[in-house]
Amino acid sequence: MVEKAKHKHMRKDDATGIGMPSSDQADAPTFDVLSADEGAVAGMSAAHGTGRGKDEKDRGKKAGKKKGNLLSNILIVVGVVLLLVAGGMWGFAQWRYHQQDVQNKKLAAYATIPDDGKKAPTVDWEGLKAINPDVVGWIQVPGTVINYPVYQGADNDRYLRHTAEGEYSVGGQIFLDYENTKPGMVDHQSILYGHHLKDGSMFYPLFLLKDQETFDATDTIWYVTEQNDYELEPLFVYFTDPEDMDVRTFKFSSDADFHKYLTDRLGRAVSRRTDADRIIAGVKHVLTMSTCNYYEGYGRSILVSVPKDEATAALAGTATTTAATNATAGANAAATGESAETSAEVPAETTEATE
Numbered sequence: 034m035v036e037k038a039k040h041k042h043m044r045k046d047d048a049t050g051i052g053m054p055s056s057d058q059a060d061a062p063t064f065d066v067l068s069a070d071e072g073a074v075a076g077m078s079a080a081h082g083t084g085r086g087k088d089e090k091d092r093g094k095k096a097g098k099k100k101g102n103l104l105s106n107i108l109i110v111v112g113v114v115l116l117l118v119a120g121g122m123w124g125f126a127q128w129r130y131h132q133q134d135v136q137n138k139k140l141a142a143y144a145t146i147p148d149d150g151k152k153a154p155t156v157d158w159e160g161l162k163a164i165n166p167d168v169v170g171w172i173q174v175p176g177t178v179i180n181y182p183v184y185q186g187a188d189n190d191r192y193l194r195h196t197a198e199g200e201y202s203v204g205g206q207i208f209l210d211y212e213n214t215k216p217g218m219v220d221h222q223s224i225l226y227g228h229h230l231k232d233g234s235m236f237y238p239l240f241l242l243k244d245q246e247t248f249d250a251t252d253t254i255w256y257v258t259e260q261n262d263y264e265l266e267p268l269f270v271y272f273t274d275p276e277d278m279d280v281r282t283f284k285f286s287s288d289a290d291f292h293k294y295l296t297d298r299l300g301r302a303v304s305r306r307t308d309a310d311r312i313i314a315g316v317k318h319v320l321t322m323s324t325c326n327y328y329e330g331y332g333r334s335i336l337v338s339v340p341k342d343e344a345t346a347a348l349a350g351t352a353t354t355t356a357a358t359n360a361t362a363g364a365n366a367a368a369t370g371e372s373a374e375t376s377a378e379v380p381a382e383t384t385e386a387t388e
Contacts, residue, residue, distance in 0.1 A: 269298070
């Protein structure tokens with residue numbers, strides 16, 4: 034009875050006091066209510082957080098900008114250094130070319146070159162030998178810059194990058210193959226080597242003879258030794274590669290083998306005389322000049338030149354041989370014709386006699 038009375042007198046809001054919501058409050062949303070001081074503190078915290086985020090963002094932007102500036106500065110410095118290096122290399126190359134030019138002009142003073150190119154250079158051999166006793170000849174091509182002494186060393190490396198005075202040089206000297214018989218033009222084939230320099234010096238003009246028009250315009254090459262003056266003319270130009278050791282064939286067992294060799298080389302020609310094959314048939318010596326080219330698959334330009342007197346004799350011999358051959362052929366044809374006529378007449382006479 035007491036408990037029943039107690040429940041009867043429990044107020045409605047007493048049920049909520051022990052954590053049980055009334056039916057009116059069970060589904061109602063709840064809200065946190067802040068005091069004035071708490072709101073102020075919260076506002077200040079929010080403001081402080083926003084300011085801190087902005088500061089961090091600004092600091093991030095500044096750091097990124099500094100990194101970008103640093104990278105730009107590094108790239109500028111690298112670019113300047115590369116330009117300085119390139120400029121230095123170009124300047125050094127020009128200085129080397131200048132030194133080569135000085136050397137070439139110094140040695141050129143030891144030869145007197147006729148203006149018309151129809152006579153051989155006059156060479157001061159004693160003066161050249163006083164500088165370097167390895168000198169064996171002088172090469173000169175009228176109308177070009179080719180006007181140089183020729184040396185022969187104990188190998189083919191010495192004068193590749195050294196002057197006659199023994200100093201390093203980008204262009205070295207023109208030199209005769211060390212396996213050739215001194216002073217050149219003694220063996221079937223004598224070979225001279227020279228650099229193809231980009232300033233147009235040394236053997237650069239020979240590289241230009243690859244063009245038929247330029248080849249045709251070059252009609253004289255002088256090779257002078259103490260004993261003889263050789264007036265030559267271009268025969269043909271061909272390309273090959275540095276591994277082609279057959280280029281360096283100097284002596285042959287017979288003229289026939291020599292002619293066969295030249296005919297094979299002629300088959301590779303990029304420019305040539307139209308009558309080169311006829312000249313080859315009677316030639317006994319050639320002067321071959323080798324220089325670099327920069328064509329893929331090749332690397333060497335080779336000019337084969339022949340003494341003019343041998344070329345003239347070869348053509349004359351070919352003409353004489355051809356005339357003799359034609360005369361013989363004509364005589365044989367005539368004899369064959371007479372024999373045929375006789376053979377045709379004999380059966381007729383025999384028939385008449387029989388009749």
